Amino acid sequence: MPQRSAREDLVEAGSRVFLSKGFHAASVNDIVANAGVPKGSFYNHFESKDALALEVVKRYVASYDLSPLRAEEGSPLARLRASFASTVERTVARGVENGCLLGTFSSDFGTYGDEVREYVATALAHWGKAVADCLVAAKKAGELPAQIDPRTFGAYLVDAYEGAVARAKVSHRREPLDAFLATTFDVLLPTKAEKRRR
């Protein structure tokens, strides 16, 4: 069996500890203890806690596959709903009190450090753009209510999702996430099939 590297253990421990405690409350001691590696080895692999946070958030973003949003088959709105529903289930499986790393780091890095902050801002913009591209396809398919501009509504939905995650985190309840899905997809963006059922 290949031996796992200490660097990999630190990235995985960092993922767990940053999600649970946020950036500032997580100490290098917490992270090395969680990784089961000696403290001295941390700085062999990462220049700083910030450098680890950047690696962790890059892995986090890469673990979310946005390509279904740009697939070319089926109903774009059904694909969008499935994408958000799968994101909700991952959040619930991790424990809603841990929230979303992009939301947590948006709060932690607003006035601290530019490299992680800019990465998170860009990741949120990319996500909003992918949602917008899916809404453009929905418009072409005749699925989008006429008044909705697909370009601006992509970022709006990501904001509504991140706000729901923050409320789930602080209330320790999944209800805000389920309400996000129901209101977004049953009320604001019903597919033709759903409209017929009304």
Added chain:
Amino acid sequence: MPQRSAREDLVEAGSRVFLSKGFHAASVNDIVANAGVPKGSFYNHFESKDALALEVVKRYVASYDLSPLRAEEGSPLARLRASFASTVERTVARGVENGCLLGTFSSDFGTYGDEVREYVATALAHWGKAVADCLVAAKKAGELPAQIDPRTFGAYLVDAYEGAVARAKVSHRREPLDAFLATTFDVLLPTKAEKRRR
């Protein structure tokens, strides 16, 4: 001139420091330095940094007047828009990189400490309820699109706002806040006067 109390100085300094740095990155040293009071005096007034955070977030919540949302004159949707627009302007005036204390504390207290966490969860619920009450009035006034359930849409709009604040905080731009107002009130909830202009 009456002398300001050290306690009051600590609450005001706590408000500034927690908004800017969040809870965990703000030290008692930061707060006493910002207040210009000796460190020893902190614990004469507050048992802990958590106790100060609770007082600070209570003041923060009390500083937002939700009563216009329940006023009985004029267009409910116009009152709702004015309320969110005024909240946006306060956020911008403080500096968008400081975000909203409820959003920041939602992130900071998700897995840390129950008293502040429960207070913030309740404050967000109260805000969502006040928005919902205004939407109920809008429905009675014939202003609400038929498919929108005013009860659930109150919390949805608060989530969308908090998500926009988080994105403004991490991107150092006010655009997400302006986009929140435009999409919410020009697209999702246009007043009759706005619909006629289309």
